[in-house]
Amino acid sequence: GVLAIGAFAAWIAIAFVRAPLDTVGDVDFDRALTIPPLAESRVDGDVRTFDLRLQSGTSDLGADHLTPTWGVNGELLGPTLRAERGEAVAMRVHNDLPETSTLHWHGMHLPAEMDGGPHQLIEPGNVWSPTWTIDQPASTLWYHPHLHGGTADHVYRGLAGMFIIDDPLEAELDLPRDYGVDDLPLIVQDKNLDDDGELDMSESFFASAGVIGETIVVNGTPGPYADVTTEAVRLRLLNGANARPFTFAFADGRDFDLIGTDGGLLETPVAMDALQLSPGERGEIVVRFEPGERVVLRSDPSDTGNVFAGGQDRLDIIEFRAAEQLDPSPRVPDQLAEVPRLDPEDASEERSFRLSDSTINGLEMDMERVDEVVEAGATEIWTVTNADGGSHNFHVHDVQFQVLDIDGREPPPHLRGWKDTVWLRQSEPVRLIMRFGHHTSTEWPYMFHCHTLRHEDEGMMGQFMVVEPGQSPGPIPHAEGHE
Numbered sequence: 001g002v003l004a005i006g007a008f009a010a011w012i013a014i015a016f017v018r019a020p021l022d023t024v025g026d027v028d029f030d031r032a033l034t035i036p037p038l039a040e041s042r043v044d045g046d047v048r049t050f051d052l053r054l055q056s057g058t059s060d061l062g063a064d065h066l067t068p069t070w071g072v073n074g075e076l077l078g079p080t081l082r083a084e085r086g087e088a089v090a091m092r093v094h095n096d097l098p099e100t101s102t103l104h105w106h107g108m109h110l111p112a113e114m115d116g117g118p119h120q121l122i123e124p125g126n127v128w129s130p131t132w133t134i135d136q137p138a139s140t141l142w143y144h145p146h147l148h149g150g151t152a153d154h155v156y157r158g159l160a161g162m163f164i165i166d167d168p169l170e171a172e173l174d175l176p177r178d179y180g181v182d183d184l185p186l187i188v189q190d191k192n193l194d195d196d197g198e199l200d201m202s203e204s205f206f207a208s209a210g211v212i213g214e215t216i217v218v219n220g221t222p223g224p225y226a227d228v229t230t231e232a233v234r235l236r237l238l239n240g241a242n243a244r245p246f247t248f249a250f251a252d253g254r255d256f257d258l259i260g261t262d263g264g265l266l267e268t269p270v271a272m273d274a275l276q277l278s279p280g281e282r283g284e285i286v287v288r289f290e291p292g293e294r295v296v297l298r299s300d301p302s303d304t305g306n307v308f309a310g311g312q313d314r315l316d317i318i319e320f321r322a323a324e325q326l327d328p329s330p331r332v333p334d335q336l337a338e339v340p341r342l343d344p345e346d347a348s349e350e351r352s353f354r355l356s357d358s359t360i361n362g363l364e365m366d367m368e369r370v371d372e373v374v375e376a377g378a379t380e381i382w383t384v385t386n387a388d389g390g391s392h393n394f395h396v397h398d399v400q401f402q403v404l405d406i407d408g409r410e411p412p413p414h415l416r417g418w419k420d421t422v423w424l425r426q427s428e429p430v431r432l433i434m435r436f437g438h439h440t441s442t443e444w445p446y447m448f449h450c451h452t453l454r455h456e457d458e459g460m461m462g463q464f465m466v467v468e469p470g471q472s473p474g475p476i477p478h479a480e481g482h483e
């Protein structure tokens with residue numbers, strides 16, 4: 001009793017003493033940003049093959065001791081995969097970890113059996129070899145484990161990487177695209193480290209969203225700086241955190257151009273001074289620098305419309321250091337890509353999803369249950385509602401969707417492109433329109449879920465199958481969860 005009261009008092013003290021506008025942690029920006037290497041691949045015949053190895057190691061995350069971490073082809077995070085639209089790719093994913101895992105290609109349109117979700121387990125010592133043809137526009141996707149009940153843990157330990165898709169339309173635009181020079185991947189994550197330097201996964205106070213960390217790492221580098229040598233730099237921002245929403249803004253409030261969202265380029269650039277990305281979301285921005293200046297990219301507190309969304313501290317993320325002489329960069333083109341609007345008149349089905357209390361529509365994830373059956377090629381409208389004010393967003397596998405409206409209002413310009421993950425403000429239904437592809441299966445489901453990883457693990461996830469008209473799903477093979 002006394003202990004509980006003490007703990008409660010401490011909780012109250014910590015929750016209220018820390019004013020929301022304080023900057024969390026002191027950041028010195030004394031380490032050069034690590035740029036994940038581009039993954040090596042080989043082309044046999046028409047297939048580009050990547051060898052990926054899930055492995056354990058240690059990393060210097062700025063604590064007094066090295067931190068045990070996991071990575072892909074390295075000790076923390078993984079290489080950037082890169083392939084062209086139209087290319088066939090093959091992955092050989094070796095699991096050298098002591099635990100079963102999976103590798104999911106977030107944002108990818110591909111057959112469900114290749115998706116790397118909770119049904120494609122890779123046992124320790126085994127190799128999983130999915131293959132598919134890249135069939136979607138230039139975009140910044142990513143990959144991470146997706147085992148039911150274990151995603152939060154495996155991502156937090158460091159398994160994640162970017163997957164860049166190129167296409168000829170994007171290649172013709174006058175945009176920065178020199179990887180690691182004026183086109184930088186930024187995987188932004190938050191960690192808590194204990195006194196021994198170990199990753200601490202204790203959950204936050206906030207609605208059990210999971211870890212809200214106070215050490216910010218970018219591409220695994222704590223306190224990073226990046227040297228800038230060109231007038232404009234393209235940043236591929238990925239919120240790779242377990243639970244924390246980030247609102248990216250420069251400390252001096254400068255504008256930047258948002259050029260792309262989860263599924264590819266926008267029609268026209270959107271000038272913004274703050275961009276909110278929840279876990280799993282990506283944003284490609286182009287920002288301009290003056291010679292010799294230093295400017296910090298940080299996360300600002302912002303209105304999440306969501307009572308229980310924690311983690312809205314002011315956080316310093318990375319410092320950009322512009323050289324005294326900058327190579328000239330072109331202005332961002334006025335026209336980027338065509339984003340044909342999906343037409344609600346074409347929708348053959350409407351479904352609704354209510355997220356609350358670790359469930360979707362009152363049901364916890366069940367590996368053996370197929371929640372929704374979708375016809376190949378169908379256009380559908382999905383209405384998604386955050387019904388409990390928790391820290392929720394919504395991610396759908398296989399497709400990129402468009403936001404039709406949010407609580408009846410037109411989406412803001414930065415939400416009018418292709419998306420696969422969208423933030424949910426409390427009690428503001430978001431209507432999504434999507435067209436399903438033709439990768440059908442009666443055995444293998446795709447997932448839809450909240451991308452706050454603890455919620456996903458706890459069951460805020462469901463399964464859909466894409467089938468030919470008239471087909472019905474059979475039983476799902478290998479429907480075991482993660483112990």
Ligand code: C2O
Pocket residue numbers: 104106144146280395397447449451
């Ligand atoms: Cu990024 Cu279903 O996952």
Ligand code: CU
Pocket residue numbers: 390391392393450451452455456460
């Ligand atoms: Cu959630």
